[in-house]
Amino acid sequence: MANIPENLRYSKDHEWVKVDGDVATIGITDHAQSQLGDVVYVDLPRAGDRFASHEAFGSVESVKAVSEIFTPVAGEVVEVNDALNDTPEAVNNDSYGAAWMLKIKMDNPNEADGMLSAEEYEEYLNANA
Amino acid sequence: MSTENLKKTPLNEVHRALHGKMVDFGGWDMPVQYAAGVIAEHLATREKAGLFDVSHMGEIWVEGPDAIAFVNRLTTNDVTKLVDGQAHYSALTNLEGGVVDDLLVHRFGPEKLLLVVNASTTDKDWAWITSQKRDEDVALTNASADYCQIAIQGPKALEIAQKFTDVDLSAIKYYHFTAGMFDGTDSIIARTGYTGEDGFEVYAAKSEAVRLWNDLMEAGAEYGMLPCGLAARNTLRLEAAMSLYGHELSDTISPLEANLGWICKLNKGDFNGREPMAKLKEEGLKRRLVGFEMVDKGIARDEMDVYAGDEKIGVVTSGSPAPYLKKNIGLAFVKTEFAKTGQEITIDVRGRRLAAQVVPTPFYKREK
Incomplete structure (x- = not known):
C-alpha cells in the first residue's frame, strides 16, 4: 500500500508539493522512491534558478537508474536541501520529510491547486499499476 | 505488466513471495532486487553471504570421443589442459574472432564436458554450436530446461553450503567441481561464481529448486545471508571487473580488446576466430x-x-x-x-x- 499523505498535492510525474503561502516545497513520492530503489545521488539546482511548470530541475540516481525530477509549479528556487548531498538515502527512508528537495517561490501562488489530491493520486497509481 | 510471454525459472513464485521486484531480463522474468534492496544485498555478499537464482543460465552437454577436440575448436581457452573435475572460463568465438558468448567449460571426463552459457544467448549459442559440428564424434544436448542453478557466494558461503553435503567443500579448489549429494539430491557443486567472492554454484534437477532454495535460505539466516537479485549480481561483478555479455563482450568485440588475452590460447592449434585474433594481436589493438x-x-x-x-x-x-x-x-x-x-x-x-x-x-x- 502506497504511503500518500493527505495534506500534500501530487503530480503524475510522482512529485509531491506542500504549499505554504506562495512557497511550494517539492519532493518525490514514496511510490517514486520505491520504484527507483536505493538512491545514491541527488542532483539539485541552486537557489536563484528559475523553472517553468513541468521543467526538469534535477535528477535522482539509484544504483540501477537515473530519473529526472520535474517541478509541478513555476517560480524561483529560494532554498535547496543540500543535506541530500551527504544523505541521499533519506529519499528512500523519509521521502516526504527529510528528503524534501526544493522550495520554490511560485509565480502563481494558486498553481498547485490544479494538482492531484492524495485520493486522486492514489487512484492514478492504481490505474497505472 | 504481463509476464506470460517471459520465461520463468522454477523459483519464480519464491521470488515473488520474497517481494522480488521482477523485470524482463533477456526474455526471463527475474528479480532485480528483493525487499532489502541492492545495496544491502551487495554488502551481504561481500561481508557474509548472498543467494542467487541463476537457473536461467544455459547448460549444454558435449559427449563423445571428440568432445574435447570439438569444444577446443569452438572456444578460445585450451580445453586439453583441463583435468577431470576442473572448469575454466572461456569464449565461444565466431569466425571473425568476435564473441558469440562467454562461458564456463567443465570437464567431467575425457569424453564429457558441460558448457554453462548465458541465459539470453542460450538459443543463439545452441544454434551456433550445432551448426559448427562437422564429422566429430560428439553428442550435443541442450539440457538448459532440466536444471536449476543456485549460487551461494560470500565469505560464509562455504560454511553454510557445507551443512548440506558430506563432500568436503573446502577440498574443492577454485574453478573445480564435483558431482555429489547436496541437500539429499544429486548435484554438481562447483567452486565458481560471478561476484568476486568465494562461493559455490550448485546445479540440480529443476524439481528440487524450491526445496534447495528454501533450505539454503533457512540455513543462511543466522549468518545474515540475503537473497540477491540481478542488480546486486551486476554491481558485484562490476566491482570484480568481470565482463557481462552484451556490454563488454559481443559478436563484434574481440576478447583481446576486453582484456581476456589470458583465455585466448593462440598457440593451442586452430580454433574459430584464431586467425583474425592473431592478426589483431600482431597489428596492435x-x-x-x-x-x-x-x-x-x-x-x-x-x-x-x-x-x-x-x-x-x-x-x-x-x-x-x-x-x-x-x-x-x-x-x-x-x-x-x-x-x-x-x-x-x-x-x-x-x-x-x-x-x-x-x-x-x-x-x-x-x-x-
Missing part, C-alpha cells in the same frame, strides 16, 4: 577495455561517450555506483593510446562533461 573511477560527483552509465580533452575516445560499457567501494566506477572501451592507468578522461553525463580517471582493474579483490 585499436581499443581496449579500461576501468575508470569518477573524479567529479556523478555517475557514468552504459553507452555514455568518453572524451580526452575534446576528442571522443570511446564509450562506457558498464557504469554504476560501487556499493562496497563507495565510489562511482565503470568499464569503457577507449582508444589504446588513452588506456594507461592515470589517464584523465571526461564522460558525457547527459550533456555535462564529468572528470574521471583510468584505474587498474579489478576495482575490488577479496583478501584470500
Whole structure:
C-alpha cells in the first residue's frame, strides 16, 4: 500500500508539493522512491534558478537508474536541501520529510491547486499499476 | 505488466513471495532486487553471504570421443589442459574472432564436458554450436530446461553450503567441481561464481529448486545471508571487473580488446576466430577495455561517450555506483593510446562533461 499523505498535492510525474503561502516545497513520492530503489545521488539546482511548470530541475540516481525530477509549479528556487548531498538515502527512508528537495517561490501562488489530491493520486497509481 | 510471454525459472513464485521486484531480463522474468534492496544485498555478499537464482543460465552437454577436440575448436581457452573435475572460463568465438558468448567449460571426463552459457544467448549459442559440428564424434544436448542453478557466494558461503553435503567443500579448489549429494539430491557443486567472492554454484534437477532454495535460505539466516537479485549480481561483478555479455563482450568485440588475452590460447592449434585474433594481436589493438573511477560527483552509465580533452575516445560499457567501494566506477572501451592507468578522461553525463580517471582493474579483490 502506497504511503500518500493527505495534506500534500501530487503530480503524475510522482512529485509531491506542500504549499505554504506562495512557497511550494517539492519532493518525490514514496511510490517514486520505491520504484527507483536505493538512491545514491541527488542532483539539485541552486537557489536563484528559475523553472517553468513541468521543467526538469534535477535528477535522482539509484544504483540501477537515473530519473529526472520535474517541478509541478513555476517560480524561483529560494532554498535547496543540500543535506541530500551527504544523505541521499533519506529519499528512500523519509521521502516526504527529510528528503524534501526544493522550495520554490511560485509565480502563481494558486498553481498547485490544479494538482492531484492524495485520493486522486492514489487512484492514478492504481490505474497505472 | 504481463509476464506470460517471459520465461520463468522454477523459483519464480519464491521470488515473488520474497517481494522480488521482477523485470524482463533477456526474455526471463527475474528479480532485480528483493525487499532489502541492492545495496544491502551487495554488502551481504561481500561481508557474509548472498543467494542467487541463476537457473536461467544455459547448460549444454558435449559427449563423445571428440568432445574435447570439438569444444577446443569452438572456444578460445585450451580445453586439453583441463583435468577431470576442473572448469575454466572461456569464449565461444565466431569466425571473425568476435564473441558469440562467454562461458564456463567443465570437464567431467575425457569424453564429457558441460558448457554453462548465458541465459539470453542460450538459443543463439545452441544454434551456433550445432551448426559448427562437422564429422566429430560428439553428442550435443541442450539440457538448459532440466536444471536449476543456485549460487551461494560470500565469505560464509562455504560454511553454510557445507551443512548440506558430506563432500568436503573446502577440498574443492577454485574453478573445480564435483558431482555429489547436496541437500539429499544429486548435484554438481562447483567452486565458481560471478561476484568476486568465494562461493559455490550448485546445479540440480529443476524439481528440487524450491526445496534447495528454501533450505539454503533457512540455513543462511543466522549468518545474515540475503537473497540477491540481478542488480546486486551486476554491481558485484562490476566491482570484480568481470565482463557481462552484451556490454563488454559481443559478436563484434574481440576478447583481446576486453582484456581476456589470458583465455585466448593462440598457440593451442586452430580454433574459430584464431586467425583474425592473431592478426589483431600482431597489428596492435585499436581499443581496449579500461576501468575508470569518477573524479567529479556523478555517475557514468552504459553507452555514455568518453572524451580526452575534446576528442571522443570511446564509450562506457558498464557504469554504476560501487556499493562496497563507495565510489562511482565503470568499464569503457577507449582508444589504446588513452588506456594507461592515470589517464584523465571526461564522460558525457547527459550533456555535462564529468572528470574521471583510468584505474587498474579489478576495482575490488577479496583478501584470500
